[in-house]
Amino acid sequence: MNISDMTDEMRLIADSAFEFTTGSGGLARARAVRDKWPHFDKETWEQIADLGWLGVAVPEKSQGLGLGVRAVCTLLESVSRKLLPEPLVPALASAAFLADAGAAEARGLLADLMEGRKLVVMCAARASGSFPLRLANVPDCHSGATVLVAQGEGNQFDVRAIVPGGDGCAIRSAACVDGSTLSEIVVQQQEWSRAVRVAAGMQAQQAWEKACDMMLLGDSAYLVGLMDAALQMAIDYMKMRKQFNTPIGAFQALQHRAATAHIDVVASRALVVEACRAFDTPSRARAACAAKARASAAALRVTKECIQFHGAIGFADEHDIGLFLRRAMAVASRQGGEMAQKLRYGAL
């Protein structure tokens, strides 16, 4: 992977994550869950918890692995090569947030999260001040999931743990092309008042924003692994598939486009890694935003090209290459895709 400061520890994470994803069903599972609800396996989720992944960005004193955002990205880049469908990104970030800023009341929730008993997803969009709170396009909000919802600014900043589905919190979920979901959640005032306040105040807000940036980076890393694997699949196909008695990969026009796609992948990866190195600096938000903008655009460019490289078989659902485009569409647009991130970047 040619990232210069890749330590042995990171390599270990990468290898074991890839192995796990392959072993737990790989692309076949990514395909199978498309029409399932929820679109992931409870059993796999428990195994993931057992591996300690949910605490990868949680300090050791809070029973996490204490490995930081670089490990988060390494993990995600690996699992995305086989399109792991489980909602790792919002869960990892929720854990990091709760460990960082969680009130005493949140300790149980963090433990439940890390041990895989509860799925906790934080909702990056900040709810506006007036009730009922409306949150749109919340990813990975499966039934039974606990959603962390934030409201207010500064000293008024307030995060509650809410389980949508009851009278006080309606949820309407819609399926995405990869089988994941986007939900609209409407929180009534009485539900908000009833809900556990898991964090509050200025410092919690900073931790929240940091965790949101962690999600941006996590999704970016996921997109990097995804597009790299898609391109590799296309390259393998182009070596094997012959037309005019020639492997199509020998046609220079395709070669140059494959090279362009390759540059897109490696430049996006380098930017994600660099953004990890900026995670504890004032550049954090700008870096996360840049990484997400670039990875989102590149992932869509590369996966579309990969389908074209495959020709007709790439357009058939039975071939796996289409799974990569569909997943890229879902992950690229979360928390805002290329355009939204660029406009945000300019304002930071």
Added chain:
Amino acid sequence: MNISDMTDEMRLIADSAFEFTTGSGGLARARAVRDKWPHFDKETWEQIADLGWLGVAVPEKSQGLGLGVRAVCTLLESVSRKLLPEPLVPALASAAFLADAGAAEARGLLADLMEGRKLVVMCAARASGSFPLRLANVPDCHSGATVLVAQGEGNQFDVRAIVPGGDGCAIRSAACVDGSTLSEIVVQQQEWSRAVRVAAGMQAQQAWEKACDMMLLGDSAYLVGLMDAALQMAIDYMKMRKQFNTPIGAFQALQHRAATAHIDVVASRALVVEACRAFDTPSRARAACAAKARASAAALRVTKECIQFHGAIGFADEHDIGLFLRRAMAVASRQGGEMAQKLRYGAL
């Protein structure tokens, strides 16, 4: 050229215009005038007047050829293949405007224009209401030229013929990369009052706007001929130039890019022709705007590609291909290039 309704008359214009441009010095002259002031030849201008070109869009009853906008575009597409430097577009449009809406006082000016005694250029930018009037980026405003300046709206619409250079109308000209000029003109109130009013009123405003659209179309047609000739030059080079014992035009990656450039040229040409067919309809402004947006973008894309196709020699000033990029830069940006036209298109 494969434009379906190209009549024999149009073909005649195209052929004779190409012949004239070649005969009057062709690319060598386009090169030579780059550092001259003014950047065109008075002698050539007189020959152009003798050919009747300046009245191509002037009705026969006003001693013009009465051929309309399609002939204007045919003429310009032809002369641009050898980058004719003379300011045909604003002169042709000025003549059409004066013939269409000119007051009795403008008759002499129209005759002087059509017979090549005076260079008259209309300035598409409408001056704001307060004096002194400031006009920026006026193309082709050579010393001694008469500039048609418009002010006001509706019944207050008022066009004056002004010769910049004196106390009442300062002019500051700057050279463009192709040798043409952009000028800033500042008209004092007393100069405006002194100047001949060549047209006024609602109907004059309509004629003015039509003439401005004629300039957009004329520049678009010029860009089409320019990019087509540049691509042809590159194609010829690619057939001849060998590397690795192979004509570089046999390399598929270059072939596909040449094909893409070709599509850019023919689609832009088709749009210009279609916009001519919309010239007397309510779609006129939208069509002219679309044609200019597309031709401007395409001309820059194609001429940049053509330099790359030439490799190092394309980067040397002694090769003519660079003249095409430089001229494309000047013509593409007049009255607004791709972006400005697109934003205008949306507002129409």
Added chain:
Amino acid sequence: MLRQESEADARFRREVAGWLQANIPDHLRHLTFRPSPMEAMDWYRKLSAQGWIAPHWPRVYGGMEATPVQQVILMEEMARAGAPDLPTQGLNHIGPILIKCGTPQQRERYLPAIIKGDAIWCQGYSEPGAGSDLASLRTRAQISGNELVINGHKIWTTWGQHADWMFALVRTSEGETRQQGITFVLIDLKTPGITRRPITTIAGDDEFCEVFFDDVTVPLENVVGEIGQGWAVATALLGEERLRIGSPAIALRALVRLHRLAADSRFRAVDNPYFQEKLAHAEIETEALIASYLNVAEAEQQGGATDSSYLKILATETVQTILDIQQQIAGEASPLRDPLHNDAGRLDITEMFLQSRRLTIYGGTNEVQRTIIATKVLGLPVAGRGKA
């Protein structure tokens, strides 16, 4: 279309718009998917009864002999009204081929059924090993008495599972070149020995299928042109087929979808200069495509266009450009599988975007088209032969 319409054309447009408004069944309007023939054939027959099903066919065979401008008017009004996409293999491919190369008997037998919507056709060209390199096809037909006996395997057959007939290329002998020895044949899909397997696309619908032939017998009278000369039959109408495949119909449909989405206040697109530029871009590119189409179509009418190869690339890449913009505008909602709804009806988010991946692949990949332009139109040397 930007140009001035004649009074007659403007009248035709009003007639079409009014008729479509009154006649498209509500459940088929602004669909966010291409309906299967079963769902669409009633509408097909209605259009046929109105006389508008075959704008480009000669009147003598039931067509309209419409001018290119009238054809664009039909496309524009169909798109605006949200008319559904219809099966086109009969109308755009085998119909014109039979008009040009069929026997009088073949024309009489097959053309009316196409016009009336009584027979659905599919194309049997591609094979698993023969896509861009079509001449390498391996489906064999043995002449046996008055029959051909066909064995082999076709793929990417659009709506093959719904079709009644297939026009196919099969190999009847080996020639000096690979194009020789190929025969063009019409196959009744009810013939024993044929198995069909639908293929689901990445957009989730069963638009294609594979077709397997196991000792399928076809009477020799079903051969179009001469035995072994099928390549010439299949390519006899290349110019006209480029017009069909390069028409602005799909781009117009995509543009209507784009505008419907952009007009939805949830996406805050119309007031943002960034999107204004994108929307203008989509419109301008569509106008350039329409202009190109009209230009080539009118040249074709006047005795053959000299350069029409670019239309397919322009048409298909314009559609993809428009749909990329649609995805951008949809923003965080862009991956939603199912359409959104608003007062205007259904809003497609992903169906056409995914479905349109096929456009740059089918009908000769855009890569093959670019090579054709480079070598045939621009006259660049054929790759590999330039080696000293």
Added chain:
Amino acid sequence: MLRQESEADARFRREVAGWLQANIPDHLRHLTFRPSPMEAMDWYRKLSAQGWIAPHWPRVYGGMEATPVQQVILMEEMARAGAPDLPTQGLNHIGPILIKCGTPQQRERYLPAIIKGDAIWCQGYSEPGAGSDLASLRTRAQISGNELVINGHKIWTTWGQHADWMFALVRTSEGETRQQGITFVLIDLKTPGITRRPITTIAGDDEFCEVFFDDVTVPLENVVGEIGQGWAVATALLGEERLRIGSPAIALRALVRLHRLAADSRFRAVDNPYFQEKLAHAEIETEALIASYLNVAEAEQQGGATDSSYLKILATETVQTILDIQQQIAGEASPLRDPLHNDAGRLDITEMFLQSRRLTIYGGTNEVQRTIIATKVLGLPVAGRGKA
């Protein structure tokens, strides 16, 4: 650069910024052209005296042995301060080659003059018939006693007319492969028999020249490496050269120009979402380039990067992207030949845009680079050999 800087790095940045602020002569700041060596060498020597002229050279030869991060800090601060572009053939090409492949005598003779700015070097690789296909070069050198006698013709020699020395590839014999029999030689340009002809670029400056050799004698001691083994010498440092040619230095300079232009109120860029997106795009692409550069440079330090071929393409196309945006923002003023002026100084409109056409051509065209990536990095089959 996005990453956290160490305290030492942050100190270094402050030191560089302060020193540049105090030391770049005003007439050389924010130039809108690349100054000729005559104009720039005083500044070169000043930087040399400060110890910053050769960040990537070993200390023992007068370099800084700077870390990649320090190198990027230097580039960023140079760009911000508007420091002029300097001749680099000595520092980036022949210097490192001599350090790796030269004899102790050669190193002693040539390296100090490069560091001090006493000798300007140029590269003699390309020939009229040998550009992308460099191994087909035809300039011949005959061995005659202790000398080489050179006849031939080099072209695209950056600043050859100002150079004191040329490092060149010449053919001393025919080998089995075309890469064999090429010799790497150092040529004193004052030697009789050399004629130079400047070549004006499309940006209007004389940055290149042609160099003609007519029985030019060069002592054999000026050969680097073995006779006939020059190809190996020229390619010994490919990885390092990719780092130089793929560095973000030019993109950073372009970005500074873009921001200076966009900040000018005449262009109404900063408040327009359309341009905001473009400006963000330019910045993000530059950050991606810096990240890529750091990543490859750090891997190189740790014993060789496995994939650095992409840097040249990324660096050069990023520059062109930025300058396309600059042209868009300049709008109707975009074709102006000479710089505009405002309170901040000169604003370049067209010089760098035209000048940057060369970036995708020189140093191995981006087409050649893409073929290298496809075949060497991605492992796709070499074209032409896949034929059955």
